Amino acid sequence: MKERIRQKADITLIPRAVIGTNAWGDALYGKMLRGSHVSEDTMLEAVKTAVRLDIPFFDTARDYGLGKGQPIVGRLCGNDTFISAKYTPAGKYKKGQVKASFEKDLKDFGRNCVDIYWLHLPNTIGNNLHEMIELYREGKIKNIGISNFNLKECKRAKAILDGAGIPLYGVQNHYSLLDRKWEKEGLIDWCRENSISFWAWAVLEEGMLVPPKKDEKKSIMKLLFSRKRRKLYPLYKVMATIGRNHRLKIPQVAMCYVSSKGLVPICGCRKPYQVEELAAAVSEKLSVAEIRQLESAADATGVKILGADMFRFAVKK
Numbered sequence: 488m489k490e491r492i493r494q495k496a497d498i499t500l501i502p503r504a505v506i507g508t509n510a511w512g513d514a515l516y517g518k519m520l521r522g523s524h525v526s527e528d529t530m531l532e533a534v535k536t537a538v539r540l541d542i543p544f545f546d547t548a549r550d551y552g553l554g555k556g557q558p559i560v561g562r563l564c565g566n567d568t569f570i571s572a573k574y575t576p577a578g579k580y581k582k583g584q585v586k587a588s589f590e591k592d593l594k595d596f597g598r599n600c601v602d603i604y605w606l607h608l609p610n611t612i613g614n615n616l617h618e619m620i621e622l623y624r625e626g627k628i629k630n631i632g633i634s635n636f637n638l639k640e641c642k643r644a645k646a647i648l649d650g651a652g653i654p655l656y657g658v659q660n661h662y663s664l665l666d667r668k669w670e671k672e673g674l675i676d677w678c679r680e681n682s683i684s685f686w687a688w689a690v691l692e693e694g695m696l697v698p699p700k701k702d703e704k705k706s707i708m709k710l711l712f713s714r715k716r717r718k719l720y721p722l723y724k725v726m727a728t729i730g731r732n733h734r735l736k737i738p739q740v741a742m743c744y745v746s747s748k749g750l751v752p753i754c755g756c757r758k759p760y761q762v763e764e765l766a767a768a769v770s771e772k773l774s775v776a777e778i779r780q781l782e783s784a785a786d787a788t789g790v791k792i793l794g795a796d797m798f799r800f801a802v803k804k
């Protein structure tokens with residue numbers, strides 16, 4: 488069992504950026520989802536790069552990589568890394584469900600605690616959070632977060648945690664240049680007002696904010712997004728122009744956009760160069776004028792993203 492270096496609850500644990508591991512999996516999954524397979528050796532190099540560049544934060548969940556992602560995180564991420572994991576509620580609440588799942592997560596990680604543990608969906612919020620509170624009190628969860636919650640649900644979760652004297656660490660929701668729903672609905676301002684960190688998932692819109700290459704391999708994602716990507720060319724052009732001011736490539740502008748707004752970008756990286764580009768992107772800051780220019784170019788494309796609402800069908804009260 489690996490003993491963690493940092494054992495204290497740490498509300499100041501605000502990463503510059505986070506490595507998403509949704510696509511960490513076996514060869515079949517990699518090829519289907521992303522058009523290519525990346526070996527564990529390459530992913531290990533990506534982990535080492537993240538540690539070297541001081542972004543040693545890895546976001547995972549039991550279902551990532553069709554169940555293969557989380558054990559890979561456990562194998563590759565050492566004591567010099569932070570793990571952000573989740574409980575994904577499904578179906579009717581059964582007492583003890585969070586704890587039972589959490590114990591399996593610890594086995595995957597070979598650790599005795601998790602740095603940040605998120606309630607993945609706003610299902611039976613009270614029951615699930617109470618189990619997380621117990622794990623927090625036992626020192627097994629260092630920080631509690633919530634994911635895919637709307638503002639009303641966030642307020643409810645915060646009230647429950649306030650009642651237990653535990654800070655709400657963060658909200659992990661969908662956010663990108665193409666979908667700023669949670670900003671428009673006041674959730675992000677509410678996080679700022681309450682010193683709650685906001686982690687943005689899919690800042691590259693799962694590859695949509697990466698301009699297509701001529702030799703691009705086919706994948707489910709690329710097929711799904713091909714029509715929308717064609718509409719994004721005018722936005723890519725604005726991103727390229729702004730990127731030149733900062734020596735950033737187009738995908739890096741999407742990452743930098745999120746960090747420049749004071750949010751934490753989670754970016755799906757499987758390769759060392761992607762981690763390097765992420766670290767470089769969040770070291771830059773866009774001006775207010777550049778941010779406005781990007782937002783109007785993004786809105787002008789008319790591309791609508793399902794993102795924020797993608798999981799609402801699975802929410803059970």
Ligand SMILES: NC(=O)c1ccc[n+]([C@@H]2O[C@H](COP(=O)([O-])OP(=O)(O)OC[C@H]3O[C@@H](n4cnc5c(N)ncnc54)[C@H](OP(=O)(O)O)[C@@H]3O)[C@@H](O)[C@H]2O)c1
Nearest residue numbers: 507508509521546688689690691692693694754755761764
């Ligand atoms: N809380 C939630 O409900 C929730 C939901 C979804 C995702 N997430 C988290 O958010 C993370 C990010 O989402 P995601 O991985 O689905 O999508 P993403 O980060 O928006 O996009 C990943 C795609 O971007 C490409 N990419 C990464 N770095 C790049 C770079 N420097 N240059 C060009 N392309 C680059 C990847 O390429 P390759 O295919 O070549 O690797 C992949 O195709 C997930 O891994 C997960 O941790 C959370």
